[in-house]
Every structure is written in structure tokens, then in C-alpha cells.
Amino acid sequence: MILLDKVTKTYIMGEIELTVLKGISIDVREGDFFSIIGPSGSGKSTLMNILGCLDVPTSGEYYLDGQEISTYSENDLAKIRNEKIGFIFQKFNLLPKLDAFENVELPLIYRGIKSKRRKEETEIALDSVGLYDRMHHKPNELSGGQQQRVAIARALVGNPSVLLADEPTGNLDTKSGNEVLDILESLNRKGRTIIVITHDFEVADRSKTEITLRDGIIVNRKVK
Amino acid sequence: MNMSLKNTLKMAIKSILSNKMRTFLTMLGIIIGVFSVIVMVSMGQGATASVTQSIEGMGSNLLNITLTDRTIRFSNDNLSELSMLEGVHMLSPNINWVAPVKYGLNNEAGTSVVGVNENYMVINGYTMMTGRLINPLDIENRNKVVLLGSEVSESLFGQFNPIGESISLSGIKYTVVGVLEENENTLFGDNNNMVLVPYTTGMRQFRTNSIASITIQGTDAASIDKTQSKIETYLMTLYGTDTYRIFNQEQLLSTLNEITGVLTLLLGGIAGISLLVGGIGIMNIMLVTVSERTREIGVRKAIGARRSNILFQFLIESSVISGIGGIIGIMLGILVNRIISTAFEIPISASMQVILIAFLFSLFIGVFFGMYPANKASKLKPVDALRYE
Structure with a gap:
């Protein structure tokens, strides 16, 4: 479902060319729980941005659901992000002025879905992360773990092909971190494809496929 | 896939209301601008009307023929x-x-x-x-x-x-x-x-x-x-x-109307400058808003907002500020017109046309001065915007 073929990413900063990804090839199957680990500076954030269609590769090919998208326009990429990818960020990235319901609803608004169906689907998504009764709380009225669960609901609500989680437990205490991981695991068990980027081996241990990135190349692949 | 105007509008109003003091001060520039346009133009038109009235009092169906x-x-x-x-x-x-x-x-x-x-x-x-x-x-x-x-x-x-x-x-x-x-x-x-x-x-x-x-x-x-x-x-x-000269009241009237019309335009123009200054205020505050909300823009883009969605969100925000400012300015203008006409017994009132033009102009100001900040916001790359602290 996700196939990267010899993807490179080079940043040009003034005179200096910095190659962050040096030919990455990965294959994420449907229903996989795929983790990418590596120390900071290994290029895993860049890889995450490319997988999430927030950025495009310098060279190489990226197939998502069979479509080669590295040449897509900005609007096409926005559509892909909206429909095929659900993001979960380390810092939650909820909009502080919107309550939980409105945050989760947002992807559906951008998709142009009618308000009645939006309401139903938003409530289902919030219910699935156990926050149905907190839907009218603002992010600052929720704990870190709850905020991340709202973010998961937001990622899920559009029924994307893949959930992309970037250090989802990085800003959480162990207990809420585990709760979040439990949710991700159970989602995966129900067939959702998940890609997690982390430097935490405990997180990676829960995944089915694991790759290790160092200095822009894959140094280890492990299928459990 | 495109969001409705209603939702964009709702979003804009929500974010405007979240910073009431700032919004009000920004609006004040537009309020004062529209207000002075309305009052100035009304006074000009009041003068025109009273000149017209005094000429029409002489009978606008009169012709004077003089053999030269x-x-x-x-x-x-x-x-x-x-x-x-x-x-x-x-x-x-x-x-x-x-x-x-x-x-x-x-x-x-x-x-x-x-x-x-x-x-x-x-x-x-x-x-x-x-x-x-x-x-x-x-x-x-x-x-x-x-x-x-x-x-x-x-x-x-x-x-x-x-x-x-x-x-x-x-x-x-x-x-x-x-x-x-x-x-x-x-x-x-x-x-x-x-x-x-x-x-x-x-x-x-x-x-x-x-x-x-x-x-x-x-x-x-x-x-x-x-x-x-x-x-x-x-x-x-x-x-x-x-060999003759025909003097037509109607012609005199149109000449005089031309003069008072220019005068009105001049007054309105001067007042319009304050509206322009109000517009610059909007641009200024919108630029601040955009940079404050860079991360929000990144998040919105990450979950599927297109460039046009972001552009419209900010454009609508600035035009809602200027539009509401315009409406308040119009109401104030009408009020002051009433006060002036009763206090000085001059019949001045803003015509529907002036009100409409003032309102549309204030909206235009909002769109025009909101364009640059909104465009700047919409062009932010999601990766960079998300990284913004």
C-alpha cells in the first residue's frame, strides 16, 4: 500500500547541499504496524514528512495505494493528506481555540462533508478513543493523554488508509503513553495500517515491522 | 472536496471573537473612516440639495431669451x-x-x-x-x-x-x-x-x-x-x-450641481483617506495574526486544507472585520447626520447610494489589505509551518 523506491531528499542551504535521505526503499503492507526508529538527525522526521505528503522527495518514487504521487501538485497533495493520511503528532497539534469536537471535525469540513454526517462521524471517532463525554472541552481543559487521544480521533475520523504517528508518546508520561499505544495497537488489530516514528524501543517493540534509520540510510530491517 | 462558505465564515468569526480587544481596535480604523465618509458626503449632498432647491424655487421650466x-x-x-x-x-x-x-x-x-x-x-x-x-x-x-x-x-x-x-x-x-x-x-x-x-x-x-x-x-x-x-x-x-442667448434654469442647475458635486467628492475623498489608513491597520494586524498562527496553518494544511482554504479563511477574517466596522460606521454616521440636521436645521441625510458605496468600499478595503497577509499564510509550506514554534 505504501511503497518508497530509492527516495532521496536533499536540502540546499545556501552553498551547502545536505542530503538527509540517501535512497530509502520501504514497503508498508496493508494492516501493518510499521515502526521507524533512529536517533535524532537520522532523517526520520524528513521521512515522516515525505510519507505524510507534507514534503516531496528530491528523487525516487512514492506509491500510495498504487498512485505515484511524488509529482502531484500542491492541491492534489492536500487532497491526499485529507483523505488517505491521518496524522498524530508528538505535540498533539490541536487547535487551542476549538474544542475536542471541532478539532476532530476539521478534516471533514475540509473534505466538504455535510454537517449532519460530520456530526455523526465525529462522535463515532471521539467515542472510539473514549472521549465522547469530553467532546466540548477545549484542549487546555484536557490532560496530555486525552489531548493525544483527541488527535487520534482527528486522524481517524476521515477513515484514512494509513495513520502516521510521529513520536506519539514523546510528550506523555508512561501511563498515558501506554494508553495511547494500546489504542494504536487495537486499531491495528482491527486492520488499520499504522506507521510510527520513534526513538523509543518500547514503542517499536509493539510493532510488526521495524526499520532502523541512521544518517539517512536504513541500517536494519526486522519483520516480527 | 471543498468546504462551504458558511464553515469558512464560522471559522473566521470564531477566530475574530477570540481576540476581542484587538479586533475592536482594528475595526475602529474602519469605523472612523466609514463614519467620516458618510457624514462628509451627506453634508456635501445636503448643500447640493439646498442649492438645487433654491434654484428650483425660481422655476425650472423657465427660459430667458436675450437678443445679443x-x-x-x-x-x-x-x-x-x-x-x-x-x-x-x-x-x-x-x-x-x-x-x-x-x-x-x-x-x-x-x-x-x-x-x-x-x-x-x-x-x-x-x-x-x-x-x-x-x-x-x-x-x-x-x-x-x-x-x-x-x-x-x-x-x-x-x-x-x-x-x-x-x-x-x-x-x-x-x-x-x-x-x-x-x-x-x-x-x-x-x-x-x-x-x-x-x-x-x-x-x-x-x-x-x-x-x-x-x-x-x-x-x-x-x-x-x-x-x-x-x-x-x-x-x-x-x-x-x-444673435441671441437663451438662459435655461436647468443648465444653471446642472452647472451648480457639478460644482457642489466636485465639492462633495473632495470631502468624501479626504474622509476616504482615513478609511485607507484603517485598511492599513487591518493589514498590519492580519500580518501579526498570520505569524502568530503559523503553526495552526501548518496543522490545517496537514489535515487537508488547500491553499485556497487558508487564503479564504484569512481573507474572510479581514473582510468580516472591515465589513462589521463598515456597518458600525454607517450606523454612527446616520446617527450623527440626524443630530446635525436637528441641531442646525439643515436637511442632511445619507442616501442609500452613499451607504451602499461606503459599505462596499469598506469591504473592498478588507479584501484588498487582507490579500497580502492571506496570500502569505496560504503559501506557507506545511513542513515549515508545523516546525514553527
């Missing part, structure tokens, strides 16, 4: 032919002399003496205070009768009734048969400091052998231009071009 070529003069035949033309309701000769007027020891030197016929009073809308009008018999018999303007009557007779008294015009005795009601002065001079005599009598006394000027009343104001061209054709075939 001294070798030709109207004959009585000309007069009757002119009065038969289509669109001409009635006419009167209008011959002006200046003469000393005396009654006993009271003396008014340099009084304007106008030779007229029986129609003159009606044409000019003059009414009698007391006595009778000049009648066709007076014209035919060259009767030495005179109508006094209110001021002349006042200075010669004071409180006494002048009817039946004799006054002298340049030494010739005339009988006073009537006194005119006081008239408002028009642009053409003092209508109260004059006396009216039958034109035939006047022509004999002042040795004027022909009529050079007549006043014509058209049947209605709407067809006055048509009537004028009929008269022109008549005069042209008779005397050729450049």
Missing part, C-alpha cells in the same frame, strides 16, 4: 409667434430700466423698473400682498400703473397702504395698484427692491423702441430642453446664429 445682436429686436408678432410654439405655456417681455422712485419726500434712487405684461407675475411665481395685477387693458392703453416690490413699498410708505397713491418714476406720475408679497432673493438679485410697470408704458416713457429680452414659461420642466430647441430653431431661421 443690438440691430434686431422682438416685434409683437414675434411675441405671439413664440407664444404659439409647442411647449411654451406663456411669456412676458422682461425689459429692465433703472430709475429714481419718489413719493412725497421719500426717495429711492436706482430702483429697478421692469416692464412686463400680465403673465410676468404668474411666470415668476410672485404673489400679491394687496391690490391687483397688471392686466391686458393696462398694456393696451399704456396705463401709468405700477406694482411695488415689498421693499420699495416699505421704504416709501412704511406702514401706510400705498394703493391708489401716486408715485413718480423719473418724474412721471404712476398710480400704485398693487404690492407684491415679499420674495426670497434668488441668484439674480433682489426681487423685492423693484417695481413692475406695463411694458408698453415703460417703453414709451424710457424711449425704448423694442423688446430685447423675454421670459418664457414652458408647460413643464421635463420638456423644457425640447421647448428650448424649438425656440432656437425659430430664432435661428429668423435672425441667424449668435
Whole structure:
């Protein structure tokens, strides 16, 4: 479902060319729980941005659901992000002025879905992360773990092909971190494809496929 | 996949309300701008209206014909032919002399003496205070009768009734048969400091052998231009071009309206500058907002907002600020107009047109000055925006 073929990413900063990804090839199957680990500076954030269609590769090919998208326009990429990818960020990235319901609803608004169906689907998504009764709380009225669960609901609500989680437990205490991981695991068990980027081996241990990135190349692949 | 205007609007209003003080201060620039445009333009239009009113008071269906070529003069035949033309309701000769007027020891030197016929009073809308009008018999018999303007009557007779008294015009005795009601002065001079005599009598006394000027009343104001061209054709075939001048109230009105219109535009323009300054205020605050919300823009883009979604979100925010500011400014303007009109008893009020233009202009300001910040926001790369702290 996700196939990267010899993807490179080079940043040009003034005179200096910095190659962050040096030919990455990965294959994420449907229903996989795929983790990418590596120390900071290994290029895993860049890889995450490319997988999430927030950025495009310098060279190489990226197939998502069979479509080669590295040449897509900005609007096409926005559509892909909206429909095929659900993001979960380390810092939650909820909009502080919107309550939980409105945050989760947002992807559906951008998709142009009618308000009645939006309401139903938003409530289902919030219910699935156990926050149905907190839907009218603002992010600052929720704990870190709850905020991340709202973010998961937001990622899920559009029924994307893949959930992309970037250090989802990085800003959480162990207990809420585990709760979040439990949710991700159970989602995966129900067939959702998940890609997690982390430097935490405990997180990676829960995944089915694991790759290790160092200095822009894959140094280890492990299928459990 | 595109979000509805309703949702964009809701989003914009929510974010505007989340920073009330800032929004209000930004709006204030627009409020003051729109307010001053409304009040300034209304005052200009009020002035225009009162000028128009005073001219229309003189009758906008009047034409004044003066022969400029001294070798030709109207004959009585000309007069009757002119009065038969289509669109001409009635006419009167209008011959002006200046003469000393005396009654006993009271003396008014340099009084304007106008030779007229029986129609003159009606044409000019003059009414009698007391006595009778000049009648066709007076014209035919060259009767030495005179109508006094209110001021002349006042200075010669004071409180006494002048009817039946004799006054002298340049030494010739005339009988006073009537006194005119006081008239408002028009642009053409003092209508109260004059006396009216039958034109035939006047022509004999002042040795004027022909009529050079007549006043014509058209049947209605709407067809006055048509009537004028009929008269022109008549005069042209008779005397050729450049021998006469036709003075049309309507033309005077349009000239004056042009002048007051320019004045209004000027006032509105000056007020418009303050609206422009308000617009710059919007741009300034929108730029701040965009940089404050860089991360939000990143998140929105990550979950599928297109460039156009972000662009519209910010554009709508700035136009909602300017639009609401515009509405408040309009309401304030209308209020102050009311206060001014009651306090100074000048009828000023903002026309629907001005209100609409002021509102649309304030919206335009919002869009125009919001464009740059909104465009800047929409062009942010999601990766960079998300990384922004």
C-alpha cells in the first residue's frame, strides 16, 4: 500500500547541499504496524514528512495505494493528506481555540462533508478513543493523554488508509503513553495500517515491522 | 472536496471573537473612516440639495431669451409667434430700466423698473400682498400703473397702504395698484427692491423702441430642453446664429450641481483617506495574526486544507472585520447626520447610494489589505509551518 523506491531528499542551504535521505526503499503492507526508529538527525522526521505528503522527495518514487504521487501538485497533495493520511503528532497539534469536537471535525469540513454526517462521524471517532463525554472541552481543559487521544480521533475520523504517528508518546508520561499505544495497537488489530516514528524501543517493540534509520540510510530491517 | 462558505465564515468569526480587544481596535480604523465618509458626503449632498432647491424655487421650466445682436429686436408678432410654439405655456417681455422712485419726500434712487405684461407675475411665481395685477387693458392703453416690490413699498410708505397713491418714476406720475408679497432673493438679485410697470408704458416713457429680452414659461420642466430647441430653431431661421442667448434654469442647475458635486467628492475623498489608513491597520494586524498562527496553518494544511482554504479563511477574517466596522460606521454616521440636521436645521441625510458605496468600499478595503497577509499564510509550506514554534 505504501511503497518508497530509492527516495532521496536533499536540502540546499545556501552553498551547502545536505542530503538527509540517501535512497530509502520501504514497503508498508496493508494492516501493518510499521515502526521507524533512529536517533535524532537520522532523517526520520524528513521521512515522516515525505510519507505524510507534507514534503516531496528530491528523487525516487512514492506509491500510495498504487498512485505515484511524488509529482502531484500542491492541491492534489492536500487532497491526499485529507483523505488517505491521518496524522498524530508528538505535540498533539490541536487547535487551542476549538474544542475536542471541532478539532476532530476539521478534516471533514475540509473534505466538504455535510454537517449532519460530520456530526455523526465525529462522535463515532471521539467515542472510539473514549472521549465522547469530553467532546466540548477545549484542549487546555484536557490532560496530555486525552489531548493525544483527541488527535487520534482527528486522524481517524476521515477513515484514512494509513495513520502516521510521529513520536506519539514523546510528550506523555508512561501511563498515558501506554494508553495511547494500546489504542494504536487495537486499531491495528482491527486492520488499520499504522506507521510510527520513534526513538523509543518500547514503542517499536509493539510493532510488526521495524526499520532502523541512521544518517539517512536504513541500517536494519526486522519483520516480527 | 471543498468546504462551504458558511464553515469558512464560522471559522473566521470564531477566530475574530477570540481576540476581542484587538479586533475592536482594528475595526475602529474602519469605523472612523466609514463614519467620516458618510457624514462628509451627506453634508456635501445636503448643500447640493439646498442649492438645487433654491434654484428650483425660481422655476425650472423657465427660459430667458436675450437678443445679443443690438440691430434686431422682438416685434409683437414675434411675441405671439413664440407664444404659439409647442411647449411654451406663456411669456412676458422682461425689459429692465433703472430709475429714481419718489413719493412725497421719500426717495429711492436706482430702483429697478421692469416692464412686463400680465403673465410676468404668474411666470415668476410672485404673489400679491394687496391690490391687483397688471392686466391686458393696462398694456393696451399704456396705463401709468405700477406694482411695488415689498421693499420699495416699505421704504416709501412704511406702514401706510400705498394703493391708489401716486408715485413718480423719473418724474412721471404712476398710480400704485398693487404690492407684491415679499420674495426670497434668488441668484439674480433682489426681487423685492423693484417695481413692475406695463411694458408698453415703460417703453414709451424710457424711449425704448423694442423688446430685447423675454421670459418664457414652458408647460413643464421635463420638456423644457425640447421647448428650448424649438425656440432656437425659430430664432435661428429668423435672425441667424449668435444673435441671441437663451438662459435655461436647468443648465444653471446642472452647472451648480457639478460644482457642489466636485465639492462633495473632495470631502468624501479626504474622509476616504482615513478609511485607507484603517485598511492599513487591518493589514498590519492580519500580518501579526498570520505569524502568530503559523503553526495552526501548518496543522490545517496537514489535515487537508488547500491553499485556497487558508487564503479564504484569512481573507474572510479581514473582510468580516472591515465589513462589521463598515456597518458600525454607517450606523454612527446616520446617527450623527440626524443630530446635525436637528441641531442646525439643515436637511442632511445619507442616501442609500452613499451607504451602499461606503459599505462596499469598506469591504473592498478588507479584501484588498487582507490579500497580502492571506496570500502569505496560504503559501506557507506545511513542513515549515508545523516546525514553527
